[in-house]
Amino acid sequence: MSYSEATKIKKIKTRPKVVTLSSTQRITCPECNNNKEFLEVSDGVILTTRFVQNTDGSFSQEIDDSQVLGQVQFYCGDCGADLTQFHKRFLEMLF
Ligand SMILES: [Zn+2]
Numbered sequence: 001m002s003y004s005e006a007t008k009i010k011k012i013k014t015r016p017k018v019v020t021l022s023s024t025q026r027i028t029c030p031e032c033n034n035n036k037e038f039l040e041v042s043d044g045v046i047l048t049t050r051f052v053q054n055t056d057g058s059f060s061q062e063i064d065d066s067q068v069l070g071q072v073q074f075y076c077g078d079c080g081a082d083l084t085q086f087h088k089r090f091l092e093m094l095f
Pocket residue numbers: 029030031032033034076077078079080081
């Protein structure tokens with residue numbers, strides 16, 4: 001086991017605030033108990049929008065296609081705590 005892995009495990013063990021979610025639980029910030037507002041921050045995003053030029057020279061937007069190249073992180077919308085551990089759950093519950 002490398003030093004960094006050992007540090008990681010130790011950190012998790014000493015942080016009792018990290019909770020495991022059951023399938024029915026709502027995501028709640030362990031720092032401030034906010035369960036309403038969340039932020040998803042995407043790194044290195046390429047936004048591509050396709051436009052079609054009309055006969056009169058005006059443009060119509062056809063497709064809005066965005067691509068995330070970097071990391072996606074998930075934060076509490078209230079206190080800004082890093083809730084990336086809940087991001088997978090957030091995506092599962094996103095409709
Ligand atoms: Zn919070």
